[in-house]
Amino acid sequence: MSRTDVGLQLAEFAGNLIEQSGGMVDWDEDHTSGTAIVPPELAESLGQHEDVFPVRTAPGEDGLSLTLGGEFLDLASRTIRQFVPATAAFAVSDLPVRKTEFDKAVESSFGWQNARGKVLKGGIVDVSYHSWWFHAVLQSEDTWESLLTVTLNSKSKSPVRTGDLLNTATLSPASEFEVPADVTLQAAADVLQRETMQQAKPFLDRIDATLQRDRKRLRDYYQALQREAGTVSKRTKVVPSAEELQDKLRVVRLELQRKLSELEERYAISGVLRPIAMAEFRIPAVAIDVEIQRKAARRVFRLYWNAMLRQMEPVSCSRCHRTGWNFWFTNDDVEPYCSVCHEQDAS
Numbered sequence: 001m002s003r004t005d006v007g008l009q010l011a012e013f014a015g016n017l018i019e020q021s022g023g024m025v026d027w028d029e030d031h032t033s034g035t036a037i038v039p040p041e042l043a044e045s046l047g048q049h050e051d052v053f054p055v056r057t058a059p060g061e062d063g064l065s066l067t068l069g070g071e072f073l074d075l076a077s078r079t080i081r082q083f084v085p086a087t088a089a090f091a092v093s094d095l096p097v098r099k100t101e102f103d104k105a106v107e108s109s110f111g112w113q114n115a116r117g118k119v120l121k122g123g124i125v126d127v128s129y130h131s132w133w134f135h136a137v138l139q140s141e142d143t144w145e146s147l148l149t150v151t152l153n154s155k156s157k158s159p160v161r162t163g164d165l166l167n168t169a170t171l172s173p174a175s176e177f178e179v180p181a182d183v184t185l186q187a188a189a190d191v192l193q194r195e196t197m198q199q200a201k202p203f204l205d206r207i208d209a210t211l212q213r214d215r216k217r218l219r220d221y222y223q224a225l226q227r228e229a230g231t232v233s234k235r236t237k238v239v240p241s242a243e244e245l246q247d248k249l250r251v252v253r254l255e256l257q258r259k260l261s262e263l264e265e266r267y268a269i270s271g272v273l274r275p276i277a278m279a280e281f282r283i284p285a286v287a288i289d290v291e292i293q294r295k296a297a298r299r300v301f302r303l304y305w306n307a308m309l310r311q312m313e314p315v316s317c318s319r320c321h322r323t324g325w326n327f328w329f330t331n332d333d334v335e336p337y338c339s340v341c342h343e344q345d346a347s
């Protein structure tokens with residue numbers, strides 16, 4: 001991810017956060033700098049002395065600097081804690097309520113590959129959705145970083161693609177979390193770790209390609225040295241003894257080993273995934289209980305129909321935790337496996 005992408009991401013995040021917390025940002029044309037106008041308590045939470053201050057994605061003397069390295073993420077985390085725990089007010093008039101609607105929603109979304117599924121019942125419930133923001137940094141010769149976000153259903157712990165809920169217009173603040181942050185922290189970290197590896201793939205590929213290239217150059221260079229060590233000197237015409245030759249070759253080999261391990265060290269990659277903030281949104285959903293029958297074993301799963309997406313939420317594989325729509329079930333425990341885990345299990 002390039003610097004500009006991160007800048008735009010941070011600007012969008014800051015803009016949504018400020019607007020959701022009772023302020024506004026008047027952006028310049030490039031959308032990476034602007035002026036914020038906020039109530040006094042929001043200014044204080046964002047570490048500002050004035051109610052009107054500049055916002056920009058570059059470091060600066062005054063105002064709010066939207067960078068991953070500075071204090072912005074800490075200020076944002078504090079502001080989310082103070083202003084955001086929220087109840088989203090959605091029109092719930094046309095949620096599915098009939099058994100035939102539940103049947104249809106489940107049937108058209110999921111494939112139970114080796115089991116039978118039967119909808120037992122459904123009903124409207126309040127669900128706490130947790131939106132997490134993480135700061136991801138990968139460090140090698142070069143640095144890659146990004147602000148990542150995911151929203152999880154705190155009951156199923158499945159990620160849902162609701163987009164940025166801070167962007168949702170009709171939120172009313174609630175005083176505290178209904179479901180504590182640690183309920184979804186690990187699941188959020190798992191999802192965002194995979195997301196990091198995916199987003200950073202071009203970066204990781206580039207580091208790897210550079211390492212391979214430098215390795216090859218070193219090998220070629222030392223192979224040439226080795227060949228030279230083995231040949232008779234043209235100038236002196238002295239033939240080295242077998243012992244001298246062995247010594248020379250050993251020195252060259254050791255030198256190559258040393259250089260190669262230096263390379264490995266230089267291109268080693270370390271990564272940090274740091275949770276920045278969590279915001280809770282309580283939103284009505286439809287919980288649908290489905291009984292899965294695999295041979296003689298039965299188990300009831302609670303599936304969720306998402307009111308914002310107006311569709312079923314995916315289910316997590318019990319082994320790799322990736323979400324999906326097609327599942328195989330184990331014989332005795334009726335654990336849902338995705339196609340990849342099912343194949344690994346069968347082989």
Ligand SMILES: [Zn+2]
Pocket residue numbers: 317318319320321322337338339340341342
């Ligand atoms: Zn799986």
